[in-house]
Amino acid sequence: MSARDKIERLQQLFPGSVTETQDPETGQVTLRVAPEQLHTALQAALGDAYCSAEKTMLTQVESYAFTWPGKTAARQQATAPVSVQFQPRPDLSKDPETTSNQLIIGDNLAALKLLREGSGTDSLAGKVRLIYIDPPYNTGNAFIYPDNFRESLRSYTARKPKTTDPEGQKAFDDDADHHGRIHADWLSFMLPRLIVARDLLREDGCIVISIDEHELPNLWKLCEEVFGAENFVECMVYDKKSSAKGVPPTKMIAGVHEYMLVFQRSSAFSFIGRPRSEEGFYNPDNDPRGPWRNTNCKSTVKDPREAFDVEDPATGRRFRDVWAFSPAEMARKAAAGELLFPKADGGQVRMKEYFNAFRNANIPIKSSWGLYDAQYNTQYLTRLMGTKVFLNPKHIRLMRDLLAYTTQGNDIVLDFFGGSGTTADALLSLNAEDGHQRRFVLVQLDVPVEPSSAAGKAGYTTIADLCRDRINRAGAALNPAEAHPNWDGNVGYRVLDLGPPTPVDLKVD
Numbered sequence: 001m002s003a004r005d006k007i008e009r010l011q012q013l014f015p016g017s018v019t020e021t022q023d024p025e026t027g028q029v030t031l032r033v034a035p036e037q038l039h040t041a042l043q044a045a046l047g048d049a050y051c052s053a054e055k056t057m058l059t060q061v062e063s064y065a066f067t068w069p070g071k072t073a074a075r076q077q078a079t080a081p082v083s084v085q086f087q088p089r090p091d092l093s094k095d096p097e098t099t100s101n102q103l104i105i106g107d108n109l110a111a112l113k114l115l116r117e118g119s120g121t122d123s124l125a126g127k128v129r130l131i132y133i134d135p136p137y138n139t140g141n142a143f144i145y146p147d148n149f150r151e152s153l154r155s156y157t158a159r160k161p162k163t164t165d166p167e168g169q170k171a172f173d174d175d176a177d178h179h180g181r182i183h184a185d186w187l188s189f190m191l192p193r194l195i196v197a198r199d200l201l202r203e204d205g206c207i208v209i210s211i212d213e214h215e216l217p218n219l220w221k222l223c224e225e226v227f228g229a230e231n232f233v234e235c236m237v238y239d240k241k242s243s244a245k246g247v248p249p250t251k252m253i254a255g256v257h258e259y260m261l262v263f264q265r266s267s268a269f270s271f272i273g274r275p276r277s278e279e280g281f282y283n284p285d286n287d288p289r290g291p292w293r294n295t296n297c298k299s300t301v302k303d304p305r306e307a308f309d310v311e312d313p314a315t316g317r318r319f320r321d322v323w324a325f326s327p328a329e330m331a332r333k334a335a336a337g338e339l340l341f342p343k344a345d346g347g348q349v350r351m352k353e354y355f356n357a358f359r360n361a362n363i364p365i366k367s368s369w370g371l372y373d374a375q376y377n378t379q380y381l382t383r384l385m386g387t388k389v390f391l392n393p394k395h396i397r398l399m400r401d402l403l404a405y406t407t408q409g410n411d412i413v414l415d416f417f418g419g420s421g422t423t424a425d426a427l428l429s430l431n432a433e434d435g436h437q438r439r440f441v442l443v444q445l446d447v448p449v450e451p452s453s454a455a456g457k458a459g460y461t462t463i464a465d466l467c468r469d470r471i472n473r474a475g476a477a478l479n480p481a482e483a484h485p486n487w488d489g490n491v492g493y494r495v496l497d498l499g500p501p502t503p504v505d506l507k508v509d
């Protein structure tokens with residue numbers, strides 16, 4: 001095995017442990033092992049089994065690093081043993097014998113580890129096609145789920161490793177370090193979860209993470225570390241509102257968009273894209289080759305000296321231009337009736353482009369997804385649930401689009417911040433529409449809802465309870481008569497309960 005092969009293998013096993021350097025003169029790119037990142041990746045992958053807990057000589061050198069107080073402990077959580085077990089709850093499940101959909105009630109870190117091990121259920125290691133998560137955005141607001149990882153200055157400075165100057169004086173300024181306090185706990189919460197989640201992805205799978213500007217920069221760096229910078233695919237955006245109305249502007253600008261960050265497990269991943277639409281193709285002349293559209297056949301790149309004549313077989317008139325096709329191909333098109341000749345001299349020759357001529361049935365999606373109007377979603381959910389029961393659920397159409405662009409067949413979709421269950425709802429209705437058999441695994445903490453909230457007033461006691469009811473309603477709302485002929489009608493799910501989270505499972509430092 002060559003050195004390069006070995007380094008590439010290292011990169012696959014321990015993403016982020018290899019960097020690329022480019023010779024400024026020759027431009028040649030060389031792969032090199034990055035000692036500190038390798039040390040970090042070994043720790044992440046092997047945990048306690050990795051003997052070097054202390055930083056080695058190799059890591060003493062000054063280097064580019066992304067770190068925060070509590071990071072090492074957070075990493076260790078990815079390999080720490082789990083203190084809970086899955087308890088099957090047939091009483092809360094729907095048709096558990098005939099489905100592999102799962103709703104896990106409990107802390108997602110423990111759940112991810114059990115799913116990786118296959119403890120109490122089939123192992124999902126290397127089996128998940130899409131992981132979608134919508135974690136707390138760390139906006140500083142306390143919603144009905146904890147979304148505030150901003151710890152008090154006192155507890156943060158007590159925990160932060162003391163940096164001292166040569167005289168032994170404390171060398172950092174608490175105020176200047178305000179940033180760390182805001183973000184450290186959120187990062188420590190996310191890191192072990194992402195490390196374990198990566199192990200569940202198929203080689204051709206990806207993770208898509210919803211986020212806003214509060215943690216996007218940190219999340220991006222974190223994902224580069226966990227998945228490898230070379231596995232970044234895209235930072236997609238979509239609009240939540242069509243206008244700035246109701247959005248408090250800052251600096252005369254109103255933020256109306258959110259992000260979905262995409263990292264792949266390996267280069268084997270690709271978006272499926274979306275089906276090519278026949279929109280814009282017509283067949284007014286009953287052309288036996290099917291619907292067509294009127295399109296340009298001139299070249300925009302060729303040299304003007306490459307111009308030649310094309311003859312209209314019906315009239316014998318000749319048209320000279322620089323064509324996008326060879327003389328033989330233009331003559332063939334003319335004879336076959338595929339060229340659209342102008343009625344008058346001086347007009348443009350155009351051509352028929354046939355829908356059936358496209359070999360790829362799908363077209364690439366764009367990174368900007370456009371508008372997913374919150375009003376539509378509120379109406380949809382109110383119809384389904386009877387009232388508005390969850391603050392800021394993801395848009396049902398957004399989730400359906402994401403599932404359609406990334407999954408098919410019997411792909412497994414994992415969402416370990418389940419919330420109100422939008423992912424499961426979208427998956428069930430998309431399967432009914434396109435006849436695929438995707439399966440969901442959702443994890444949702446058993447967070448109690450405020451009795452005074454809309455969810456509380458509607459009779460729900462926990463978010464997991466609400467999520468389960470939404471899945472039931474979404475399944476019941478599907479009409480077999482309108483479904484795809486291949487639809488298997490599977491709207492069941494098995495509930496696995498982890499019991500109340502223990503302090504160990506929820507510990508973030």
Ligand SMILES: C[S@@+](CC[C@H](N)C(=O)[O-])C[C@H]1O[C@@H](n2cnc3c(N)ncnc32)[C@H](O)[C@@H]1O
Binds near residue numbers: 106419421
């Ligand atoms: C932003 S919400 C997700 C909303 C969801 N996408 C929807 O459309 O309804 C995040 C959810 O993650 C849950 N959550 C937070 N920490 C968790 C944990 N450690 N384990 C499992 N769920 C957790 C919260 O209770 C909350 O319901």
